[in-house]
Amino acid sequence: MNFSKYLRFAVVGACALASCKGGPPTATKPGKYSSTTGLEYNTEEGQKVADYQGIPEGPGLIFIEGGRTVLGSQEEDVTMTHDNIERTVTIASFYMDEAEVANIHWLEYLHYARKDSSEEFYQSALPDTTVWARELSFNDPYVDYYLRYPGFRYFPVVGVSWLQANDYCTWRTAKVNEKLAGDGDDSGSSSSGGGGLFKRKSKNAAPDAAEGADGDGKTRISIENGNTLPNYRLPTEAEWEYAAQALIGTQETGNENQENKRIYPWDGRQVRNPYGKSQGTFLANFKRGRGDYAGIAGSLNDGAMITEYVYAYPPNDYGLYNMAGNVNEWVQDIYRPLSFDDVEDLNPFRRNGYLDPAEKYDKKGYQSLIDDHVRVYKGGSWRDVAYWLSPGTRRFMAEDSATAAIGFRCAMINAGSNK
Template identity: 60%
Template sequence: MKKLLFSSTAVALALTLILSGCSSKKKASSINPGRKSTATGITYGKKSKKGKEPEGLQVKDFKGQPAGPNLVFIEGGRFTMGTVEEDVTFSRDNLERTVTVSSFYMDETEITNLHWMEYLHAIQKDSSQEFYETALPDTTVWLNKLSFNDQFTDQYLRYPGFRFYPVVGVSWVQASDFCKWRTEAVNGEMAKRFGDKTKTAKNNAKGFGKKKKGEPVAEAPTAKTGGRLAIESGNVLPAYRLPTEAEWEYAAKAMIGTQYMDENQSNQRIYPWDGSSMRKNKGKQKGTMLANFKRGRGDYAGIAGHQNDRGIITMEVYEFPPNDFGLYNMGGNVNEWVYDLYRPNSFQDVNDLNPIRRNDFLDEEKMYDKKNFNSLIDNNLRVYKGGSWNDVAYWLSPGTRRYLDQDSSTATIGFRCAMIAIGPKGKRKL
């Protein structure tokens, strides 16, 4: 009887383990799709009998979207977009509304002079002289008949001491062209690293790889136009671009740092940090400025020996503390171009999921009558945000916005790039 009871118990335990094993079986996902299709049962990438041509859909290994150089992952979510402090300019062009932004990537710093020099070097080799000249920043933005800033005209872009200062004097159009070049440059580099490998040395005569007999040799990457790998490989990044106004504002506020439980936030933010003060309120650096801005009329940095914000003009991109997303200088140093076309009524003509104004839909250019000088608004105005070394603290609030013609540039506007985050967040670094 005891043996029978033990036997029954063992069988029950075995069945329990089998059933629990079945229930805990991992479901297919983008990262782990399995060996067979969950729709047809056909094995992925099955080879033919002759071993020459593969059969079935080729499903490459995928470990998640690579994080491109200098990019920080920004987890999307809901936030209150718009001005949160008194509208001292009475523009009423960015009233509060609740929107949701999808997850994306953003540069942790502004694009620097060194990055731009790399861009100029590349296009000088591969593009026409005419395009190269259109890519040159306007260094005359430093000139002022009543200020002796002439030295920055010659030195700021090219002198090694300014390498990691933000590039300025670039228009919205030039910044957009940089994003396109960067997309091709990064994906071209990935093609070199992740291109197909051969198992023989047959291609040595072509100049690829080492000439040691029998060693695997790197072939020219299997690529589409521009040296880019096929998108199905997973080793290709989406396009770099300028962030939308909503993305930029969401990333600047970094409200993730104010959460304490179950989607509750302890406070709103006027600036990219907590509180209404421009100074650090605790720690060893207590009392020091948190951003590079103009403190008052004629006061750009403080007095010698203790220049509180350490920047009479721009400063290096890592000089001030990052916000809670790990982004540097989202307030101060330089203003930054965003993708959006400027319209004063954007807050009304808004989609509450990933809002953007890319053209004059629902708010046509002809309504503003620029031709008869009744307005400055047309389809060439682009939004810029963030405040700069030459701005008072008011403009450092992420909800404030200004505009400028997309072909214009100043000594106070730079930019950083953004990129969509696709599928599961990967941990890959390039």
């Protein structure tokens, strides 16, 4: 290498290391040259570094700023389960659906499942509409009408198991990223939306939909391009509880101490609105007491005999609707009564196969309902009393079961940022 060529390389390298103008390199402004080698990006032999303007906007999502909180039950433990004792944790920022997944969204899913996948998978994706049928009540019309009648379009989908909800998240990720990649007109980043998108993964497998890979590995959307979203998924129990608390609304400016706590996703210790023209109205859809689902005609309380419009009732301080009442919501975690004691204090999550094994629970002898296939659900529903509206309460059910009182919403990590 002659001196002039060496000098030119050294100058380029020094310029890259110092970033010359505009300060140090960032994810959105990485510069033309590597800050560690001085080699030029996006040449025939150089590394390809795609333009990146930040994570694309995910349809339906609200940003949830993370931080420190105290998880656990804020109510008296009337069930005597002692399974959610208070503890301090930190939750990273993430995204969550502003409302529960509604019937119209599930019908969209069924449309593409029938169009792109096998009849077998389509049948497996159908909600169990018979969850409305009761031996001693006349809810039979909901069996036929609740999912498909247009008037119920934006009511929360129910009759969906935890397994079905996970399949929906995988499909939604693939479809949204297919559209984003198409909008970006990125060569080699197409996705067929075909049957592979609908194949159920094993219960403990890590999802690969963020990469846009179909089940047969035929097509791929590159993560490095930055034009796609991470996985839509069920929120962890800790994320869900943190988002329901919405303690951002209780913070004093410049004061890091959390001086006010909430029993419910709103201020105060009551379930009625204490302010303004809506004073005295109920803040959630729940069962007031035995036989009282909606109040008296002419002066209804929550106004909903069953589920309600997913945007009904005031949102919490994060902008999330119905984080208490309407329907319970599935979360990712497997259920264990000692999760509060066993999990980490940063982004806690209870997965299969770690600590507190299922063998300790006598399910075969009918002394327990706990095994590795029961999942947590949270939030209370139209069929529950106010106790279950508190974010710290928790219950569980088999992952392949469904009821008329459980739905779900999706979440997503906040990739590449702490804000």
